Amino acid sequence: MSNEEFIHGGDIYTHGILKGKKLIDFSSNINPLGVPSGFKENIEEAFEMVERYPDIKYRELKDNIIKYLYKYWGTTLEHKNLILGNGASEIIDLSIRRLKKVVIPAPAFSEYSISCEKWGCEIINSALLSNMDYDYEDIILKLEKADGVILGNPNNPNGGILNNDKFKEILDLCEEKNKLVIVDEAFIEFAEENATVINYLKKYRSLIIIRALTKFFAVPGIRFGYGITFNDEVIKYMNENQNPWNINSFAELCVKYALIDEEYINNSKAWIREEKEYMLKELNNINIIRKVYITHSNYILCKLKTCDCEELYSYCFKNGIVIRRANNFIGLNNEYVRFAIKNRELNDNLINTLKAFK
Amino acid sequence: MSNEEFIHGGDIYTHGILKGKKLIDFSSNINPLGVPSGFKENIEEAFEMVERYPDIKYRELKDNIIKYLYKYWGTTLEHKNLILGNGASEIIDLSIRRLKKVVIPAPAFSEYSISCEKWGCEIINSALLSNMDYDYEDIILKLEKADGVILGNPNNPNGGILNNDKFKEILDLCEEKNKLVIVDEAFIEFAEENATVINYLKKYRSLIIIRALTKFFAVPGIRFGYGITFNDEVIKYMNENQNPWNINSFAELCVKYALIDEEYINNSKAWIREEKEYMLKELNNINIIRKVYITHSNYILCKLKTCDCEELYSYCFKNGIVIRRANNFIGLNNEYVRFAIKNRELNDNLINTLKAFK
Known part of the structure; x- marks a missing residue:
């Protein structure tokens, strides 16, 4: 191997x-319930969609995500708060790209450091505590010298989630000092309902949340992830650094039917x-x-x-x-x-x- | 609009x-015959594939492209000669990315200049002649100050193709002076059989050919393009600058069945x-x-x-x-x-x- x-x-x-x-x-780590049946049953629709270029603005796709986030998390978003990726890995990569020095917990998903190396971003590791909780004091200390932090919520490989109060301290610091807080919520649907930090988005422009269809909807091969933030400048930068039509028609269709499959x-x-x-x-x-x-x-x-x-x-x-x-x-x-x-x-x-x- | x-x-x-x-x-400009039926008929296979991450090396996918290129163009390739893109636009973008100054015909497909602007690559335009043929003398002259050239074969929006002899002069020059020749053959299947410049690949490491499923196989929504070159260093650079799993399972399946649909x-x-x-x-x-x-x-x-x-x-x-x-x-x-x-x-x-x- x-x-x-x-x-x-x-x-x-x-x-x-x-x-x-x-x-x-x-x-x-894929949901064993497999591909949602609503997607399979409506696959004929994709054969029509795939014959034309996708909407360069992905308007229907964004509508469908916004409805889902509202229904399950009560979050109110506009199109301009969303950035779409050919898998969450594209959003991770775009998030890290402009950072000079970033705090990453250890252990964490390996893509974070791979992207850092690609873009010449220095990594400052913050070791998890012996029970695999985040060491918030250490993160805050190390953030002094960094311009961003990436946190898994839940974190991979241990499955720990963020402590709301302690995470807020990180947010307050980063908001004040103009640092980026990237939270990877690719696995959030498996966690308890209040585990998400999505409700901080409106107040903290420093926050970017990354999500995906991959794990919970059992479609790693569909290649679809998205970023959510109220930071217009970050969205603009990411948009400018993407290739056009980065989301395929089958991912569009999957979003349409999987996210409404109660x-x-x-x-x-x-x-x-x-x-x-x-x-x-x-x-x-x-x-x-x-x-x-x-x-x-x-x-x-x-x-x-x-x-x-x-x-x-x-x-x-x-x-x-x-x-x-x-x-x-x-x-x-x-x-x-x-x-x-x-x-x-x-x-x-x-x-x-x-x-x-x- | x-x-x-x-x-x-x-x-x-x-x-x-x-x-x-x-x-x-x-x-x-999409083939009106629509999505190849072999792809539609075998869609069930994709539902299995999509539940797991694609092969990070896309070995079967590369095999299928190699067989197709051998069958229809007699080209013998190895996996290491191929770079896969989430649409041809990803390969265009990766090809341009390292260039400092590039010759682009005018008119040409707009994505070339969009990628140039994104990467700070200066554009030197070479106007087509009044019959919309390439002005080879002008291109060669302008290549003196550039480190690469992009040519559509056929070119978009006019549909002109490369003149083999004159193109060879460009290749000889670029091979000698270590410049990159990027030929966009996204529409090549619509042209006469001898229109391609694919047979120059083996001799000229300076040459990169870009192709796609998009136009001829009527699947713009599938997002699949590829680059072919014998330049290991270029392939390595592109690979390092891609995100993992950039090709979705449905594109894999489409390659498998469309390219053998005689x-x-x-x-x-x-x-x-x-x-x-x-x-x-x-x-x-x-x-x-x-x-x-x-x-x-x-x-x-x-x-x-x-x-x-x-x-x-x-x-x-x-x-x-x-x-x-x-x-x-x-x-x-x-x-x-x-x-x-x-x-x-x-x-x-x-x-x-x-x-x-x-």
């Missing part, structure tokens, strides 16, 4: 799909509530695991006791399961692994496999 | 789709041969048109005689037809319009509308 594949979290293509081998992928949304929330509890309990009973970290997302970070992540990876792989070795996250080592939460059948498969490890 | 919409060639959304009004779009390809080539002849003949018989330029593509540039492009645009619009005013192309003025070539019924509709203009 190349370094590139490894960084991007267990490439199931090299050893699985391209070889016709069936592997269960616990390394990728049944899918409700079932997904019920599933994650139940399976998260179940998996936390089960993993806590496994001999080879020293510590299971609290999560507010659809993945669980664990610290191993009697084996390292490479050994466990090889063992699981032999049993048809791909897990995420977490040793390439900054701040973690080969004692750490991350498991996606899937449906009960697959979760039990993983649990039984882990139990049988000797 | 905003400037942005105008630059991008007649936005049919503002006045058409978003208002529920049916307009015939002669401003956008019937579609043959029917499309038969259609363009016939309708191009027909339209050239018919347009030459229209009173208000002073000159019809030779084209090797699926659009025709015309110079008007008794009215200007704004008048003709308004008149056609009242008759449910959107044409392309060509006055915002550098080097052209309000005497010019561009018409797409569509199927016989729609072409006759346009011709009759133009004939009735008073």
Whole structure:
């Protein structure tokens, strides 16, 4: 497996799909309920849409996102508050691009530092506390020398969320000192309803929130993410640095039907509530695991006791399961692994496999 | 209509789709045979693909392009010769990005100069000759002070193609002086078989060819283009400056089935041969048109005689037809319009509308 594949979290293509081998992928954190049926059922519409260039302003698409954010979070937005990306990764990249020095928690999603390197932005890491909470004091201290901070809410790979009061201190500081606060909420739909920081947007122009269809709506291949901010200048800069027609017609259609699929949304929330509890309990009973970290997302970070992540990876792989070795996250080592939460059948498969490890 | 919409060639959304009004779009140059049926028929496959992240290396996708280029052009390529884009516009943008000063014909596709402005690349325009051929002497002269040139083959908006011998002089010069030759072949499938310059790739590392599914396979909404070059250093640079997973699953599937659809390809080539002849003949018989330029593509540039492009645009619009005013192309003025070539019924509709203009 190349370094590139490894960084991007267990490439199931090299050893699985391209070889016709069936592997269960616990390394990728996708809603197991799969592609929303409303999208599939209306796919004919996309065949008409795809024959013409998309609306260069994506007006209908933006309307659909605005309605969704209003319905589920009560947020009132205008088109000019949204920036659309060919995946959240485009928005992450555009957010980081102008920064000179940025505070990034360690561990965090690897794309943050990849974009920093690409744009020559210096990284100041702020280590998570031993319980994997953010170290707010340290972040605030380090922000003195930085012009921005990126925080996952929930954070990847641990699944921790922001503490509202302490986050507000960061916002107050950054608003006053004209620094950027980038919050990656790609997994927010898996968390409790009040976990979001979206309600700070109106008051704090320093805040950018990044979201995506990818995880909760189970469509990583659709390539759609978006940024939300009341900072007109940031939106203008991002717009100017995008290519035209960056969103494909199928993503447009998916937004149209997935975001209004109440049944899918409700079932997904019920599933994650139940399976998260179940998996936390089960993993806590496994001999080879020293510590299971609290999560507010659809993945669980664990610290191993009697084996390292490479050994466990090889063992699981032999049993048809791909897990995420977490040793390439900054701040973690080969004692750490991350498991996606899937449906009960697959979760039990993983649990039984882990139990049988000797 | 905003400037942005105008630059991008007649936005049919503002006045058409978003208002529920049916307009015939002669401003956008898309194959009227529509989305290849092989893609539609196999769409179920995409629902599986879209639930996982695409292969970060897009190995199957690259295989499919390589097979297509071998079958229809006899070109032998490896994966490392290909760079994939979220539309050809991404590849155009990445090609221009490192250049300091570039020769661009006038008129040419507006995205070239938009990318130049974005990256601070100075533009040296080389006016087309009065018959809309490239002025090779002028290009070679201007290349002395530039580090690259972009040429459309066929060129947009006129449909002219490169003269092989004269193009070779440009290549020889650029190869020797380490300059970049970017050839945009987004419309090449509409041209005669020997119009391509793809066979120069192996000998000239200075050459980059850009292609797309957009026009010939009638899928502008799919967002897929690609660059081909034997210049490893250019590929490396482009790769490093892309975001991961920039191609969506539906584009992957479309490549898989559209490029092997022989019937579609043959029917499309038969259609363009016939309708191009027909339209050239018919347009030459229209009173208000002073000159019809030779084209090797699926659009025709015309110079008007008794009215200007704004008048003709308004008149056609009242008759449910959107044409392309060509006055915002550098080097052209309000005497010019561009018409797409569509199927016989729609072409006759346009011709009759133009004939009735008073």
